[in-house]
Amino acid sequence: MKKTMLAAACAVAIALPLAGARAQSYSDGTVKIGILTDLSGQLSDSTGAGSILAAEMAVADFGPIEGAKVEIISADHQNKADIGAATARKWYEVDGVDTIMDVPNSAVALAVQQITREKDRIAIFSSPASSDLTGKACSPNGIHWTYDTYALAHVTGDAVVASGLKNWFFLTSDYAFGHALERDTGAVVQTAGGKVYGSVRMPANAPDFSSFLLQAQSSKAEVVALATAGLDTQNAIKQAAEFGLTESGKTIAALLLADTEVHALGLKATQGIRLTAPFYWDMNDGTRAFAKRFYEKRKAMPTFYQAGVYGAVTHYLKAVKAAKTDAASVVMAKMKDTPVNDFMTKDGKVREDGRVIRDMYLFQVKTPAESKAPWDYYKLTATVPGDRAFRPLAESECPLVKKM
Structure with a gap:
């Protein structure tokens, strides 16, 4: 060691x-x-x-x-x-x-x-x-x-559910981050009157998502939510495009996405994805x-x-x-x-x-036609104040918080 x-x-x-x-x-x-x-x-x-x-x-x-x-x-x-x-x-x-x-x-x-x-x-x-x-x-x-996962869930989840897409299926990384993100986002969906049709837990660094994507594609869900990060998110988005998930009527929600990942995948594969972040370089x-x-x-x-x-x-x-x-x-x-x-x-x-x-920000990935230069990837669609984006203290499980 x-x-x-x-x-x-x-x-x-x-x-x-x-x-x-x-x-x-x-x-x-x-x-x-x-x-x-x-x-x-x-x-x-x-x-x-x-x-x-x-x-x-x-x-x-x-x-x-x-x-x-x-x-x-x-x-x-x-x-x-x-x-x-x-x-x-x-x-x-x-x-x-x-x-x-x-x-x-x-x-x-x-x-x-x-x-x-x-x-x-x-x-x-x-x-x-x-x-x-x-x-x-x-x-x-x-x-x-x-x-944190609470903010990602509430900013992205609220926006997607508000658009009328209430039935979700999760592709979730099988470790602490993925579990927390699925838990927090699922709670948002269900509170808003939506339904979680199912989820699959995927090992980190899995090269082949085909069996997981087929389960999502065959479900009745309108939204396939990626509770993943890094290369797992990139592989899931790329293979979802190859399987034609969006053409079959599914909406892909990348719950955590960095602009380096958009850069690696290209706008053709990522255009239209909505995501939450606290920072974008061109703000x-x-x-x-x-x-x-x-x-x-x-x-x-x-x-x-x-x-x-x-x-x-x-x-x-x-x-x-x-x-x-x-x-x-x-x-x-x-x-x-x-x-x-x-x-x-x-x-x-x-x-x-x-x-x-x-404050947290809801972005949408631009289309290739909208992008005017390298790294010109996001357009801002909403600003969510911090006191709305993050978990209220009244709901906190933290033992340091003094409850009234």
Whole structure:
């Protein structure tokens, strides 16, 4: 395991010069951020090296912190909860990491959440989806930063059901993320008077979806919902087109889709798909300016996961600088007291359950004729305020939430 861990670890360090003598309030005179990500699996294009780059950009843009240097290290969790947990434990116990960020893959994130609480550090989850991170598995040491399955379900689910398509069938990734997304979306459909005709659980990285698609095609459902991510979503969309699902009258709902995946598939295969996201690179001057700098280094536009990493690192450093310490409880309190403001979020807030409340956006993928340039993929169809997009505290299972 130790050899695997060492082989998986990819360290990238940014050391900002000390701006004066080391302060006693910073452990080891260093604020150390660990980017735990997917460098080799199905989410590596939409997170991975791009998430590390976003963290580097955030540190460089933020500038020095008096009395401390800021350092980034990174590792590949290989989409395995045991490797992610072992990395987190080593980072906290041996390497002096103060906070872990990114963590695509909900199973890995849930494992890291528990270890972070045990070690009294901070985890800011930019890329996993499961709403359980701020529900029954919430922690005073964890923040769920960018989006979650509840928001995806309610923004996309409400819009599709409101259009009159009420009968659904789920193709679901058979792990924590997929289960949570099917659960949350199914609840939306049934509350709105719709019906879930069935679902199939699919192993991750399955190359052949034909048997699953045939079950969906033969069902009475109007909507085939993909509770999948990354390469699984790409393969499902591509094979659904080959099977002629849309021609047979089915509507494909991709519940989680990144623009890198649209780029890989092309507009011919993805046109018309509706999706929910907290960020798109071409929304305003601020998002375009960040995307231009990111593209120059990455040769791809930033995904909402990667933009979330930038925002999480920036907000964390603001709190550390203001608190003049990297002590977890003090920094966490400061982050919850400080509004979230960056190019993707205006006046967001970190709620008591660790959920960041921000606006979410419903997009539709453009047709090839509508797209005017490379990466011109989305058109905005609705903006949903954060207090409507995310689970109300009154419905929360988080034991940190004080119920009236």
